[in-house]
Amino acid sequence: MSSKIPDSCYACDSSPSSREHVPPKCLFPTELGQNLRKDLITVPSCEVHNGKKSDDDEFLLASLAGIVGCNNIGMLHKFTKVDRAIRRSGGRLLKKVLKTSEVKSHKLEDGNVVDIAWGKPDLERLHTCFSLIGLGLYFHELGERFKGKVTCEVVYVPINDRGRAGYREFAVEQMHKELSTSKVKGENPEVFQWVIGPRDPSGACCGKVVFYGNLSVYLAFIPESFKEDDFVNLYDIAKSASKPVYIQKDGKRFRIN
Ligand SMILES: [Zn+2]
Incomplete structure (x- = not known):
């Protein structure tokens, strides 16, 4: 050791x-x-x-x-x-x-x-707390500090905006799939469970934390090297569309506006 x-x-x-x-x-x-x-x-x-x-x-x-x-x-x-x-x-x-x-x-x-x-x-304050928990778990799991941003989807808090809710459903479904082969950990599962998924070649990965059995938060680890300008945010584009916009993946449709 x-x-x-x-x-x-x-x-x-x-x-x-x-x-x-x-x-x-x-x-x-x-x-x-x-x-x-x-x-x-x-x-x-x-x-x-x-x-x-x-x-x-x-x-x-x-x-x-x-x-x-x-x-x-x-x-x-x-x-x-x-x-x-x-x-x-x-x-x-x-x-x-x-x-x-x-x-x-x-x-x-x-x-x-x-x-x-x-x-x-x-x-806002909850997001800060969950991001820090994500950084802590990453450090614990991989033995090094994650350099970048950790974003959260606090799925136990409902979203009123239909487009944003649909987009979250889509994002959570993708993260759920990505995490399905990783081991869920936590020695006190009634209080806290967690999982961090594999890193892709860019260093990005996702994770999930669950408090008191049911309160789930999905985490996305976005490395510093990611330039936000390089990414098209479908949700932002869909907002201004006059007709319904859907993302279709693996036979499922998510309305995002
Ligand atoms: Zn510090």
Whole structure:
């Protein structure tokens, strides 16, 4: 085994000052009577890319645990750790997670009442968090820093724009196929699973992360050497068309405007 000290942070060229959990440790519950913190991943990190210091970790936790679609582990984690954090912050944390929010009381079948927060998630900040998780997993898997951009498709958040939704469906289908031969990893699958696909000759690849059983995010690793001008964005072109535009691939059709 190599004893070489990593010379850079997982996300930039700075010297590492600590190790960062990928994804953040707080996502993995400790209070549910089972070990859900088996072999957590850590990578070398500089001060700036340490999520604990920027409170990104708490933001991500409150954005994932307890949202519609997550499994029992995610729900139970919400009722313990997340609710405590929200109370401690006097509601400020909830305002950060949901840009516009209102809390509605909902009566369950057994007569109990739960408060449910509705609102628009802070997607921009979520994208930053997921991109960093992608960079961390890449570093862990391949032993080197990915130099480029990581874009995300947060598929558990619906898109209202029909063209954009169709384009996402198309992109996700292609990534899904590309990942089908790669091994899905994660020692605590009820909390977190991940997969990174093979790199193509340009160095590009894709990946997928799944939180609490169902909350999926697809990641595209786009190397620095890619020039955006060299690529035609079909979705942008289709936007101005007066007739429906479709992408057809492998016998499937995706409307992208
Ligand atoms: Zn850094």
